[in-house]
Amino acid sequence: MSPGSYTNPVFGGYFADPFVLAAEGRYYAFGTGAGTTAQSLLGLVSDDLVTWTELGSVLTPGALDGATHLWAPEVAHMGDEYVMYYSAGIEDKAHRLRVATAPHPAGPYRDLGASLTPQEPFAIDPHPFQDPDGSWYLYYAVDRLESARVGTAVVVDRLLAPDRLAGNPQPVIVPSADWQLFLAGRAMYDAVYDWHTCEGPFVLYRQGRYWCLYSGGNWQQPSYGVSVASAPHPLGPWEEAPSDGPLVVRTRPGVVHGPGHASVVTDDAGTDWLVYHAWDPAGTARRMCLDRLAWTDRGPVCAGPTTDPQPGPTVRSGR
Template sequence: MIRMKWIGISVSVLIIGLAIVILWMSKGGNEVEKTAKDTDKGKEVENVEPNESDDSDDNPDKNKEEEVELPVVPEGMQRTAFQNPIFKHDAPDPTGIVKADDGFYYIVTTQSMYYGSLKKLPILRSQNLVDWEYVGEVLPQLPDWLHTGEVNVWAPDLVEHNGKYYVYYSGKSKPNDRDEDFGIGVAVADHPLGPYEDKGEPIVIGPSFSTIDPFIFMEDDGTRYMYWGSAEQPIMAQKLSEDGMSLEGEPIKILDVEAYKPYEKLLEGPWVVKRDDKYYLFVSGNNCCGEWANYAVVVAVSDSPLGPFQKYLEIDEEYKPLLEENEKFNAPGHNSIITDEAGQDWILYHAYDRGNPQWGRALMIDKIEWVDGWPVVNKGNGPTSGLQKDGPITSLPESSDE
């Protein structure tokens, strides 16, 4: 009996001890949880994943990255966030951006299919450089000098001059005995939507597809030049006439192709920007299209619009192409460059979305940063793919209230 009594007392003491331990641990755990919640509340921690610890005290740069302050938007302006591609449709060679009196930005692209038919030089428009829509075509009827059995109208440049809108474009010529396969034509209208009147003949023509990809550059004194080139031939430039309908003088070779260098199997799609008395020539190299596409944008610089131009690798072997492939996008290239209404430069171009090849060469946009006198996009990591909150700044659309 005595033994059983002691056993009962021992069990009771053990139970009471366990209860005390459990109560203490529970209280301590609640205090820890309360402290953690108070800490988070005091710091107003945002965007922390459920399984991610808050180590901001140990890593002071973490919160700085999360709290990037966007530039102030001027009154009457809008900032438009974006995520590439910004136009999920085939829109190759988006060269030439103008803003018309109706408040829209316009571009013209290489021929593409819309609504079941081939549109010859499609016209796209946007009010914010991000949201684009198809609104028409430049050449519903082909001019007589173009091949009608094998339609190829490519790589246009839309420019405004003295109140008129000019589209310079590449086209495959009719069969001839002069070994002239491609030329550059021009069509003119009073509005970017047209209707356009074509000159009826090319302003320059040549063998193979060496005479394509026109771009018009205007110097500070009003002198205008047309640049073009492809097919493993040099990039050329020549003075444009005042009326914009012909070329003057002789063509000048401004950039040679060196096939042994990266992205120089061929060079094409020239675009020139003047900045701080320097002329930056943006060109796209290698294969633009199809299964083996490996396009990229590279840059050269000069003290004159007519060269000589120094390529990026000649200046520093560690320089990278401005845009090249990454895990999300392939073959970025053939660009335009525009400065938004807050003074920020943007590059508009095409690329293949690896996960959506059905879109073709979709329309893309990215910010250009100038670092030590050299353009940089996405820190050299190719096209951006995530949401970019710091998008172009443009004028607010005019009210549609009647």
């Protein structure tokens, strides 16, 4: 069955960095709220991807090494438990990746007390991905000062266990284009750089290749949006088509600003849907949006951001 039509945003509250997991017959969304500490990590549940019910905070507070801001939770089903990855820092500084577990997708998740990236001065946006061969990888964003375009890049490392990385991150998305500029003359790490940003990775396997969606640029600029690179293996090498802007979805000036940090969920008809956050023109909040993701011979393309009624996802009755 289909719920008929829907109109973005599909959830009216503040809900950034949305990730949707299909589990135990329902859809669970995890995102960043406007609060601090454990109240930052929020959950929603839905039967149709359109109508969402709030679960509230999904993380049990624990010792977080003084962190005050928690960002971008994503959840994977590993064995008999659900594993949440997220970052913890102080405002926008010194974020490290952390992990928490729960026996049910709704949580509450219990932090395991481990930092997955102690060697990184800044690490955010963890995305767990299971290869069709069963291997697990973690994609995430880090700061890199040695590249031609200094800034935030996406890397990938093998997950040896839910709470342990191999410690050998490989590059996935390295800033390479003018549209990825976040801020010229930005003071960072005791120096000043023209800072570029590529973040919010999400990986899926389609058309015999691996595709990494990511957000790039400055959300306040018209060039901001979600782009994509592809590779023959989860560790690369990754290739990206040259472009003057993001290839999947981008800002609609005066209508929808800063569409980014996307995830993909597949409905019961096999259609892929892009789930992302976007600001209203007044900049009051980041809200969860949903648009159909189409696959072409050049990769994924989204017709959004849409603001008018759209045909909804196909979901089995009694799911």
